[in-house]
Amino acid sequence: MDPTSLQRLVFLTSLLSCSTNQARLTVTPSSSQVFRDESVSLRCEDASDGWTVRRNTSRDTRTECEDWGRSAGSSCTISHMDPRDSGEYWCESTEGSTSNTITITVSEKPTTTMDPPTASSAPPASSLHLVFRVICHLVVFCPYCISTFLMVSIYRERARGSDQSVSMAMNPSNHAEQGLDDDYDDVLSAVTTEHQF
Template sequence: MERSRLPLLLCLSVALCCRPSAAHLSVRPVSSQFFSGTPVSLSCWDNGAPSGQTLRRNTSLDVRTPCDHWGQTHVSFCVFSFTVPLDSGVYWCESRDEVAGDVINITVTDAPVILQSPALPVTEGQNVTLTCKTKAPPSDLPATFYKDGSLVGTEPTRHMTIQRVSKSNEGTYRCDISGMGESPSSWIRVTGYSPGEPTARPPPPDSTHMQLLFRLICHLVVFCPYCISTALLVLLYQHRARGGNRSVSMATDSTNQAEKGLAAEYDVGTVGVS
C-alpha cells in the first residue's frame, strides 16, 4: 500500500512545482511606438526568468510567424536591429499553440512625432507618464495630449503624468506638437489588482540566479517527499522485523518450556518404576 502511493506522490510534487505558467512579454525600450530604425528587443519571461516560450507576431505581411523569421534570436531575446513600419503589428508569447501571456500592439512609423506610452497593460493605482517625442532635435514647443479624440491638456515639457490610474483612464491616446506633426494613436489598457499584490512589475532580475533558485526549489519539493516516504518504509520494515523476531523468541521459549516439562515427567516416572 505504501509503495503504491510513492509514484503518485512524486508525480504530484513535479506537477505542482514545475507546471507551466503564463509568460510576460518584455519590451525594450519600454514603449508601444518607435521611430523607424530604432533597435527593439522582446522576450518572454516567467517569474523573473526566461520562459523558453515562442515569441510570435501578426503583421500586414505575416501571421503567427516566430522570431527567427523576422528578427535575431539571442539566448532568450528576440532583437530587431533596425525596425521598419512593416514591423507594426501584434506580438505575443505562445506555448503549445496557445497564447501564454500578454498580447501587445507595436507601431513603427516614419512620422516625426511618436507617443511613448506603456506597451503592456498598466495596473490600477500606478502613475503612468506619457511622453511626446520628436525624431528631430528637441525644441521648446509644447505638446498637446488627447484621449479618445478629446483634449486632455498641453504640457510645455512634453510629459504628461496620470496619477493613480483607474479604469476611467483607459482609452486611445495621441499627442501633437504644433508645426512638427501628430503621433499615431496608442491604446492604454488598465487592469485591476488584488490587495497584497504589487502594483508595478519589477524588471527581470539576473536570469542565471533565478534559474538556479528555481531548480533548487524543484529538487527540494520533488525529493523531500521521496526521502520521507523511504524513511517511513524503512521504519515500517524494521518494526515488522522486530515483531517477527519477538514471535520467534516467544515460540522458542514455549518449546523449551515444553521440553523441560516432558523431561520432568520422564524423571518422575523413572523414579516410580525403580
C-alpha cells in the first residue's frame, strides 16, 4: 500500500469517526415558537458523553443548561419558558464541537376574545332544543289550564245562582176538549212545577 493511500484511509476513518460523534439538537415540542410558561425539553441526540446544551440569549452568552434549566446527561428541560429565554440553542462537546443551532422564540400566550353575537346569528343548538321543549310544554299545558279556568268559572256562576228557582204554571183548559173528568180539574188547576238549576 503506498503512503498516499494510507493517508487517505486514515483521513476517511477519522472523518467517519468524527461524523458519528456529531450531535444533533432536538426540541420537544418540535416548534420554534413557544409561549410563556410552557415546558421545553432540549436533547443532544446521537452524541456520546460530554455533550451539553448551551444557549445565547439577550441576557447570557454560551451558558450551560445548569445555569437556566434542569440538566440530565445530554438533555436539558426548561419548566417555565419566559420571553427572556428567546435565543439560539445548540449542543457542544467538551472538545468544542458544536451541533446544529435552533432559534427559539418565546412569546406571551394569545388572549382569546369572542365576538359578540350578531342579531342574525342563530342561537346555539342547545338553545334551540330548550326552546322546542318549552313550546311543547306550553302546547300540552295551555289547554289544561284554559279548560280548568272555564270549569271553575261555570261552577262559580252556578253557585251564585243556586237560590233562584224557576216555576211553571199550567192554565186550566176546556174539559170537553180534553175529555177529562171533573175530579181531576181541581188537581190540574193547582199543579205548579218548580225546577232548581
